[in-house]
Amino acid sequence: MHWHVYLLLGFCGFQLGGAASVYDSTGRLNLSASCPDTFCHVNDQLVAYSSTPALKLRELHLTNCSRQTVPWLVLNLTPGLRTLVVRNCASYHIRKESLRPVANLTSLQMQRTSLGVLRDELFTTVPRLEILELGHNTIHTVHSAAFTGLAKLRFLGLQSNGIQEIPAKTFDPLPNLWHLDLSGNQLTNLREDIFAKNAQLQTLMLNGNHLTTLLPGTVGSLPNLRLLDLGHAGELDNLMMTLSSIQSLILEDSKLSGLVISGSVIRLHAANNELNHIQLGNKSLVVEMDLRGNLLDGSAIAVLLRGMWNLERLDLSKNMIESLPMHGNGPNDGPYSQELFLLPRLKYLNLAHNRVVRLPPDSPILSSHLKILDLSHNLMLTLEVESLTGLPDLESLFLEGNRLSSFDYQVFHQQHESLKELGLGMHDNSWRPGLYHKMYTYLNDRGVHLQGNTPQASSGQVEVDWPPTEGQAEAQKLDRVGVSGIHPYWTLRDILAFVTLLVVLAILLMNLYNILEEEGCLRRLRRWRRSNVPGGATTATRTSARRLNEQDSEPSSSE
Numbered sequence: 438m439h440w441h442v443y444l445l446l447g448f449c450g451f452q453l454g455g456a457a458s459v460y461d462s463t464g465r466l467n468l469s470a471s472c473p474d475t476f477c478h479v480n481d482q483l484v485a486y487s488s489t490p491a492l493k494l495r496e497l498h499l500t501n502c503s504r505q506t507v508p509w510l511v512l513n514l515t516p517g518l519r520t521l522v523v524r525n526c527a528s529y530h531i532r533k534e535s536l537r538p539v540a541n542l543t544s545l546q547m548q549r550t551s552l553g554v555l556r557d558e559l560f561t562t563v564p565r566l567e568i569l570e571l572g573h574n575t576i577h578t579v580h581s582a583a584f585t586g587l588a589k590l591r592f593l594g595l596q597s598n599g600i601q602e603i604p605a606k607t608f609d610p611l612p613n614l615w616h617l618d619l620s621g622n623q624l625t626n627l628r629e630d631i632f633a634k635n636a637q638l639q640t641l642m643l644n645g646n647h648l649t650t651l652l653p654g655t656v657g658s659l660p661n662l663r664l665l666d667l668g669h670a671g672e673l674d675n676l677m678m679t680l681s682s683i684q685s686l687i688l689e690d691s692k693l694s695g696l697v698i699s700g701s702v703i704r705l706h707a708a709n710n711e712l713n714h715i716q717l718g719n720k721s722l723v724v725e726m727d728l729r730g731n732l733l734d735g736s737a738i739a740v741l742l743r744g745m746w747n748l749e750r751l752d753l754s755k756n757m758i759e760s761l762p763m764h765g766n767g768p769n770d771g772p773y774s775q776e777l778f779l780l781p782r783l784k785y786l787n788l789a790h791n792r793v794v795r796l797p798p799d800s801p802i803l804s805s806h807l808k809i810l811d812l813s814h815n816l817m818l819t820l821e822v823e824s825l826t827g828l829p830d831l832e833s834l835f836l837e838g839n840r841l842s843s844f845d846y847q848v849f850h851q852q853h854e855s856l857k858e859l860g861l862g863m864h865d866n867s868w869r870p871g872l873y874h875k876m877y878t879y880l881n882d883r884g885v886h887l888q889g890n891t892p893q894a895s896s897g898q899v900e901v902d903w904p905p906t907e908g909q910a911e912a913q914k915l916d917r918v919g920v921s922g923i924h925p926y927w928t929l930r931d932i933l934a935f936v937t938l939l940v941v942l943a944i945l946l947m948n949l950y951n952i953l954e955e956e957g958c959l960r961r962l963r964r965w966r967r968s969n970v971p972g973g974a975t976t977a978t979r980t981s982a983r984r985l986n987e988q989d990s991e992p993s994s995s996e
Contacts, residue, residue, distance in 0.1 A: 468494075468514050479511075490514045502526035507550075509535035520544040527551045537562040546570040554578045561586035572596040572618065579603060585610045596642065597621040609634040620666065621645040629654045637661055644668040644687065653677045653699075667691055668706075682722070694732075708752070713737060720744040729754040729787070738762055742802065743778050750785040751802075754811070758791040761800040780804045787811040789835070798824035806830055813860060814838030822849040830855065835888065837862030842869050846876045850883060860888035 468491045471477070475495040494515045499507060499522070507528040512518065518539045528550045536542065542563045552574045560566060564586050572594040581604035584590065590611050600622040608614065614635050620642040629652040632638060638659050648671040656665060657679030664685045667673070672692040680686070680700035686707075688696070693710040701719035709730040714737055717723065723745050729752045733741075738753065739762035764778055783804035793815040796803075803810075807828050812820075817839040825831065831853050836844075837860045850856060859880060863873050877887055953959050 468511065472497075488514075490516060492517055494518060496520040496522075498522040498524070499526060500524045502528075512536070512538045515539060518542060520546075522546045523548075523550065525549050529553060530556075531559055533559055533562045536560070539563065541565055544568040544570075548573045550574050552576055554580075555583035556580050557582035558585045559583055564589070566590055568592040570594040572598070574598055576600055579607060581605065581607050582610075583607065587611060589613060591615045594618045595622070599623055601625070603627065603631055605631070606634075608632060611635060613637055616640040618642040619646070623647055625671070626650055627652075627655050630658070631655065633658050635659065640664045642666045644670055647671045648673060648691075651676060651678070653679050656680065680718075689727075707731070715741050717741070721746050723748055725750040727752045728756070731756050734758055735760045735762060738802075739778075742780065745780060747782055748780055749782050751780075751783060752785075752787040753791070754787045754789040756791055758788065758793060760795070761788075761793065761797055761802050763797060763800055781806065783807060785809045788815070789813045789838075791815055793817060796820060796824045798827065803827060809833045811835040812839070813862070813865075817841060820844060822852065825849065826852055828853070832856060833858040833860075835860035837865040837888070839866055841866040843872065844876065846879060850880060850885065856885050858886050858888060 468477075469489040472491050472494050475493055477491070477494055477496070478498040478500070480500050491514055495517060497511075497515055497518055497520070499511075502508065502523075502525070507523055507526050509532075512521075512535065516538060519542060521539065521542060521544070523546065528547070529552065531547075531552065536545075540562060543565050545560075545563065545566060545568070548570065552571065553576055555571075555576060555578070557580045560569070560583075566587050567589055569584075569587070569590055569592065573596070576595065576598035577600060579595075579600060584593075584607065587610055591613055593611065593614060593616065596618040597620070600619070601624065603619075603624065605628055608617070608631065612634055615637060617635070617638060617640065622645070624643070624646040625648060627643075627648070632641075632655065636659065639661050641656065641659070641662060641664070644666040645668075648667070651667070651673060656662060660681045662681065662683050664687075665680075665683055666687040668687045668689040668691065670688075670691045673688075674692060675695040675697075676688070676691075676693055677697045678699070680698055680702060682701050683703070685704045686698075686702045688705075688707040688710065690709045693707065693712055695714055696707065696712060697716045699718050701722040702717065703722055704725040705717075705723065706727045707715075708727050712728065712731040712733060715728075715733075721744060724747055726748065727750075733753065733756045735758050738758060742748070742751075742762065762778070778801040780801060781804065783802075784806055786802065786804075786807055786809070789811045790813075793812065794817060796812065796817065798821075803824075805827055808830055810828070810831060810833070813835045814837065817836075818841070820836065820839075820841055822845045825834075829852075832855055834853075834856070839862075844861070861868075861873065861876060863877075880887060
């Protein structure tokens with residue numbers, strides 16, 4: 438009889454992590470013998486448990502509950518449990534009495550269950566909880582006293598649920614909370630004092646909600662906040678915030694048109710909005726800004742960048758910039774009006790997909806420490822290499838998608854010997870015939886990687902200029918050794934190879950003619966051609982015709 442029970446349990450998929458299943462004489466699972474270590478994974482529970490407790494067990498994972506509910510009675514056998522993980526079990530609610538046997542629990546994770554409501558004082562029987570992960574459930578209602586008794590809680594995850602409102606004072610019982618994840622819910626607004634008692638909060642995730650407004654004091658009461666994520670958070674329009682000293686502020690895809698921040702931020706990610714003006718408090722702490730895909734123009738950039746002494750990375754691609762900021766064209770008033778406009782630490786600058794027509798050599802945005810400069814897809818007709826002389830550390834330059842017809846690549850490379858990458862765009866500019874191939878050959882031979890199409894990959898006709906100009910002749914002299922790629926000029930080797938091919942072709946044609954003559958093919962060809970020429974009858978045809986005429990004339994003479 439017992440063998441049939443064991444076989445049935447095997448087919449049903451009952452599994453324990455790290456040990457074999459042990460059953461008593463009545464077919465009940467002996468959890469103590471089955472989970473002798475500190476960790477145990479129970480998958481698809483189909484059996485009852487014996488009364489022997491698993492005293493050594495510290496971490497228990499319950500997954501894929503086949504009875505459509507969590508077997509909370511198993512917790513009566515795990516008095517020393519510290520971590521409980523429940524996944525893929527259709528538990529619609531939790532009773533605080535169910536958690537009483539594991540009063541020393543420090544981590545509770547319930548994911549992909551049918552949990553819908555967090556009732557008042559739900560976790561008072563597990564006061565030592567430090568991690569409470571309730572993400573990816575169906576929670577739609579959170580009572581104001583749901584987290585009462587969790588003074589030691591540091592991590593709270595409520596992401597990817599259906600929460601529409603957070604009642605007042607909900608997070609007040611959590612003075613030691615470090616991380617709060619409310620992303621992926623349906624929140625439309627937050628009370629200004631909702632985080633008033635969470636002074637230790639360092640990470641706040643609000644992305645993926647439907648926020649229409651965020652009051653300045655909502656996050657202003659968080660002096661230790663380091664990361665605030667408001668990306669894809671709805672339609673915030675004009676946002677005013679008070680921040681103490683935040684490391685990363687994420688505002689991507691939130692329909693922002695204006696941003697005013699009192700305080701300081703180190704990394705600002707506000708891409709894909711509709712920003713036309715930004716005002717920051719302490720600019721000296723800003724290290725990185727991602728502002729691509731907005732409506733900023735040159736004047737707004739000049740105001741924003743003044744005073745950013747420590748800025749290292751700046752992405753302004755896909756904006757409305759027509760001209761770069763210059764010395765003296767900043768604001769006439771304000772705290773930074775008399776400050777020298779310098780960006781001494783800027784290493785990365787992206788100005789792609791703007792309306793820049795000219796690159797002024799003395800723009801403060803062209804920092805002397807720039808290593809990567811992207812000017813692709815603008816409206817530049819010319820680019821004087823002298824405007825890039827002040828960038829000795831330049832390693833990557835991208836110029837695709839402009840209207841350039843010429844570029845002094847030799848002088849440019851001599852001024853920037855550390856150059857590693859150059860984007861010229863074979864078909865994205867209006868290069869004069871043959872120039873791109875010359876630039877490619879010259880730069881490729883000197884270890885500069887050219888982005889985009891190479892001459893070998895192009896399907897069009899190879900453009901060749903001949904005879905070479907003086908500058909091209911110099912390039913030819915420099916490139917005699919180690920030349921690779923397709924040269925835009927004829928070398929002596931090319932001419933000799935071409936002449937050899939012509940001689941071989943002539944010999945082959947002569948041999949073919951002799952063969953055809955010996956086989957009589959040419960005689961038959963000539964005879965065929967004469968027979969098909971109009972009025973050109975053969976001799977035999979003319980003889981036959983003469984005989985017929987003579988036979989016709991004999992009867993008439995005898996008469």
